[in-house]
Amino acid sequence: MYYFISSLIILWFLLSFWRFPHAESVWRGQEGIRIFSNEGILLRELSNPKTPLRHFRPLSEFPSELQSMILWSEDRRFFSHPGVDPIAIIRSLLLNLSKQEVISGASTITQQLVRTVYSSSLSSFAMLRKIEEALLAIRTELFVSKQTILEHYFNRVPMPAHRTGLYAAALHHFQKEPRYLSEAEMLTLLLFVRHGSLKEEYFSKKWQRLHQRWNHFHTKGDQKQNSDNVALFSLRKQLYPLNKNSQEPSPEQMHFTTWLRQHFPSLQGDLKTSISAELNSDIVQIIQNELEFLRQHEVTNSAVVVLKREQDDNSQQRLRLIAMVGSQNFQEPESGQVNGAIALRNGGSALKPFLYALAMDQHDWRPYHVISDEEVSIPLQNGEYFIPRNNDMRFWGKMTLHEALANSRNIPAIRLLDAIGVQNFYNHLKELGFQHLRQDASYYGAGLALGVGQVTLLDLTWNYSLFLLKGEKLPLFIGSQGQKSFSLGKARRFYTNETSLKLQYILSNPSVRRSAFGQRNFLDFPFDVAAKTGTSKDNIDGWSVGYSRHYIIGVWVGNFSGKPMRDVSGHWGAGRIFHQVMRRLIRGRPRFEYPDHWQMHNLCLKDGVPEQNGCHSYTELLTPEEWNRIQSGQIRLPKIAPGSLLSFPERHQDEVQILSPRPGAIYTLDPGLSIENQEIVLAFGKVHGNRRFHYRINQEAWQIVRPGFKKTAKLPAGSHSIEVADENGLLQQRILFHIR
Numbered sequence: 001m002y003y004f005i006s007s008l009i010i011l012w013f014l015l016s017f018w019r020f021p022h023a024e025s026v027w028r029g030q031e032g033i034r035i036f037s038n039e040g041i042l043l044r045e046l047s048n049p050k051t052p053l054r055h056f057r058p059l060s061e062f063p064s065e066l067q068s069m070i071l072w073s074e075d076r077r078f079f080s081h082p083g084v085d086p087i088a089i090i091r092s093l094l095l096n097l098s099k100q101e102v103i104s105g106a107s108t109i110t111q112q113l114v115r116t117v118y119s120s121s122l123s124s125f126a127m128l129r130k131i132e133e134a135l136l137a138i139r140t141e142l143f144v145s146k147q148t149i150l151e152h153y154f155n156r157v158p159m160p161a162h163r164t165g166l167y168a169a170a171l172h173h174f175q176k177e178p179r180y181l182s183e184a185e186m187l188t189l190l191l192f193v194r195h196g197s198l199k200e201e202y203f204s205k206k207w208q209r210l211h212q213r214w215n216h217f218h219t220k221g222d223q224k225q226n227s228d229n230v231a232l233f234s235l236r237k238q239l240y241p242l243n244k245n246s247q248e249p250s251p252e253q254m255h256f257t258t259w260l261r262q263h264f265p266s267l268q269g270d271l272k273t274s275i276s277a278e279l280n281s282d283i284v285q286i287i288q289n290e291l292e293f294l295r296q297h298e299v300t301n302s303a304v305v306v307l308k309r310e311q312d313d314n315s316q317q318r319l320r321l322i323a324m325v326g327s328q329n330f331q332e333p334e335s336g337q338v339n340g341a342i343a344l345r346n347g348g349s350a351l352k353p354f355l356y357a358l359a360m361d362q363h364d365w366r367p368y369h370v371i372s373d374e375e376v377s378i379p380l381q382n383g384e385y386f387i388p389r390n391n392d393m394r395f396w397g398k399m400t401l402h403e404a405l406a407n408s409r410n411i412p413a414i415r416l417l418d419a420i421g422v423q424n425f426y427n428h429l430k431e432l433g434f435q436h437l438r439q440d441a442s443y444y445g446a447g448l449a450l451g452v453g454q455v456t457l458l459d460l461t462w463n464y465s466l467f468l469l470k471g472e473k474l475p476l477f478i479g480s481q482g483q484k485s486f487s488l489g490k491a492r493r494f495y496t497n498e499t500s501l502k503l504q505y506i507l508s509n510p511s512v513r514r515s516a517f518g519q520r521n522f523l524d525f526p527f528d529v530a531a532k533t534g535t536s537k538d539n540i541d542g543w544s545v546g547y548s549r550h551y552i553i554g555v556w557v558g559n560f561s562g563k564p565m566r567d568v569s570g571h572w573g574a575g576r577i578f579h580q581v582m583r584r585l586i587r588g589r590p591r592f593e594y595p596d597h598w599q600m601h602n603l604c605l606k607d608g609v610p611e612q613n614g615c616h617s618y619t620e621l622l623t624p625e626e627w628n629r630i631q632s633g634q635i636r637l638p639k640i641a642p643g644s645l646l647s648f649p650e651r652h653q654d655e656v657q658i659l660s661p662r663p664g665a666i667y668t669l670d671p672g673l674s675i676e677n678q679e680i681v682l683a684f685g686k687v688h689g690n691r692r693f694h695y696r697i698n699q700e701a702w703q704i705v706r707p708g709f710k711k712t713a714k715l716p717a718g719s720h721s722i723e724v725a726d727e728n729g730l731l732q733q734r735i736l737f738h739i740r
Contacts, residue, residue, distance in 0.1 A: 031054055031055060031268035032053035032054055032055060032268070033045070033046045033047075033269060033271060034055065034270045034271070035271050035273060036272045037272075037275050037276060038273065038275060038276050038277075039276065039277055039278065043253040043257050043275070043277060044253065044254070045171075045249075046261050047162070052159075052162045052164040052168075053163050053164065054163070054165045054167075055165065055168050055171070055269070056167075057154075057165075059147060059150060059151035059154060061178065061179060062167075063179050065183065066166070066178055069190050070109075070154070070193065072217060073190055074108075074109055074112070074193065074194075075108045075109040078109050078110075078150070082141050083134070083137030083141035084134045085108050088106040088108070092106035109149065109153050110149055111136075111137045113137075113140070113149060113152055113156060114136040114140060115133050116156045117156065160197040161173070161197075166178055166193075169189055169192065170185075173185075173188070173238070184231040185235070187207065187210055188207065188235055190210065191203075191207055191210055200240045200241075207232060250277070252277070252280045252325065253277060253280055254330040255324060255327065255330060255341065256273075256324040259342060260478065263488075264486060267486075269481055271481055272480055272481075274321050274322055274477055274478055274479055275321065275323065275324065275479075279322060279323045279585075282584055283306070283584075284329075286304075287328045287577060288328050288329070289580075290576050290580065294557065294568065297566045297568045297573075298559070298565055298566045299558065299565050299568055300328075300559050301328055301340060301557070301558065302340065302555065302556060302557045302558075302574070303339070303340025303457050303556045304323060304325045304341070304556075305321070305323065305324055305325075305341050305553070305554045306324075306551060306552070306581065307319055307320065307321055307322065307461060307462065307465060307551070307552040308320045308322045309549075309551075309552070310550070317474060319465055319474040320477045321478055324458070326339030326342070327340055327560075338560045340457060340556055341456070341458050342456045342457070343457075343560070344436050344456060345455065345457075345540075345556060345558070346451055346452055346454060346537065346541055347453070347455040347460060347534055347536070347541075347543065348450065348534030348535045348536040348537075348542075348543055348570060349408045349410075349413075349450065349451055349570070350451060350455075350460060350532055350543040350570070351429070351455070352405060352408065352532065353405065354425075354432065355449055356401060357466075357499055357503050363419070363420045364638045365416070365638040366401070366502075367400060367505075367620060367621075368400050368603055368620055368622075368626075368630065369401050369608060370399065370400060370606070370608050371399065371400075371401055371412045372411070372415060373390070373396040373398070373404065373412050375395060375664075376388065376414060376664075377663035377737075378664075379719075386445075387664045388446065388450070389411075390409055391408070391516075391569070395411065396409065397606070398607065399412065400606070400607075400608045400618075401506075402506050402512060402620060403515070403618070405507075406507070408516060408532070408534075409516075410449070410450055413449040414446045414449045414450070417448060418446070419638065422441050422444070422445060422446070422448060423441045425449075426441035427441075429448070432463050432494065433459055433463065433489070434463075436454045436456070439453075451534055451536060452537075457555075457556045458554075460543070461545055462476055462552075464532075464554070467500045467507070467547070468500075468530075468547045470500045470501070471494055471499060472492070472494070473489065473494060498623070501594055505594070507530035507532055507546065508528050508529060508531075509618075511618065517571055521575070522571060522572070522575030522578065522579040523546070523571065523579075525548075527586055527589040527590050528548060528590065528592045529547070529548050529582060532544075532545055533570035533571040533574065535570040535571075539569070540558055540562060540563075540564050541556060541558045541570075542556065542557040542565065542569060542572075543570045544570055544571065544575045544577070548582065548585075548586055549591070549592060550590070551585050553582055553585075555574040555578045555581070557570075594621060597623070597624060598623055599627065600620070601619070601620055601622050601627055602617045602620075603617060603618060603630070605617060605618045657684065658695075658722055658733055659683040660680075660681050661681075661682075661735070661737040663736065664736065664737065665738070666740060667738070667740070668739075669717060675714070678714070680712065680739070681712055682710065682711050682713055683710045684705050684709045684710070684724070692705075693724055693732070694725050694726075694727075695722060695724050696722075696723055697721070697722055698721055699721070702725070715739055717740055718739060719737075719738050720736070720739065721735065721737075722734070
């Protein structure tokens, strides 16, 4: 019988290593996370919803007096027994038998620890569970030092208020680390170890009794009753209710901390983030102040993201997230918890800089190249036509790319998109990280130039850093734990240094954009700021994104319900918040820096040629090579995507223009008349100089266009095209129209 029992015990020991693994991760358990701001302010404590909050700390961080209290109360022979205490078992058995009820237990600290660590694996039968606990305790003592067992016990002992461990309990109940606790506060933790959660009416009696026993044990004698009463009153006021959140997170930080936990779900321990708690709070105040005015225009919410360029400890450039505000009030019941910084919205014209950067970087376009702001008609897959409009419902004619981007003209952007290819721009946006473009490029079509397809404010702001960082996208630093850092993304170059600086100059040139934004606007500052605004269709979303020498700011305004704003553009709505946040951050008058050999030259705004004959001019930033080409008239033409329907060499004063029909025009046949008696008018602008032009309808035979040419044509129902070419066969213009 002896050998049989011994064999069973040995077999259990062998099986226990598989059933009850002794791995460090199992013993430490799932830690909670404490999120700190860059200033060291505790923003929030978080834990797994199914796991009590705990923070693992070495035994040395628990004061010796607290260690003595725990050993005195829970296991006085801890350093002498092998995991189970026979003396305690006999004492407990005799006491319970004499009282005929369970008065005292005999579990050692080691047994309590294994009960906590392996709670889900132990037997559900009480007697068998006790045997397993005892055997596991003995096994633990064979392989683990007493100090390590005590350390894990201090970090794993269950406590009230969904906390685990003495460190987490001390922070929650007393807002300080264990080493700063008073004796009365330590005794309170000891009381919770022994009894768990205590109702307030029982707390005083049990605490006083424990206090007297501890004093007697240390031969301190009886302390004054008055002193006990004062300590008790203070403790009760501080502790109860036990489940109150003594570290109530600030609403201004909730969007960031919630996003952080969702993005890094396995995060544990203390994390010092890059976020400035002070800046977040200031931005919330700015948003609330500006929304007081915008509310009359049916604007209810806003979100702001701020990034900062700086140098790390190794003098390398680093991009840091320093503010994230997702709404004007996180606690607003209807939609306050929606995080507008990561919500998907249509980007509007805020995406245009990436289109222009791609055109300049990979397709040889330059800021001084001329593009047309004239009506275009775009065939859709369903047989209908899309005729885009500018925000002011006007067409400005010829202009440079510089003027087109600075004033956010829609038609030039669509022409530019067509010139470089929709698929190319679509692929570029995906590479930049706008992964929410779920459909293929043909689904979005020309709308990509106007910001259809959804983006987040965080992604948009992050990508604007490309122009500040000379074409390179850096990882976005979020925070660190000791030597370990947490960042989003990887370093990658998207544009050349030259392209980035050219875009920066366009976006920071206040004089050119005044045609659209007025003499005084929210993008004007006494220091250099490169900025772009955007407004999605029907005024649903308003954006202002831009940067100074060190800060990149993104602002969204709108309604989370999708309700349109009333007469609010991105510049006028988001721009006012953008302006306030930028003013809050900048001290002094920092300026952008450009290569010394680049020079400013005055060019005609409409033609991109050197200033002459009193033309409306602007200042362009040019390399010496570019200026030499412009002066000599040898301007290198950009590349045009194959199959382009909209972009053609721009018409000069000796070129022809189709006046009628207008692009995308729709004619309706009169059913009461014969088709033979129904005609449309073909009209062309006057031809100057000695050049000859030809036209054709529906790709039939070419015919000569004579000065002031005008005629009528009989055409059947359907879609038709008219093309104009010069004497060399170079296509000058092509329009589509329809007869129903």
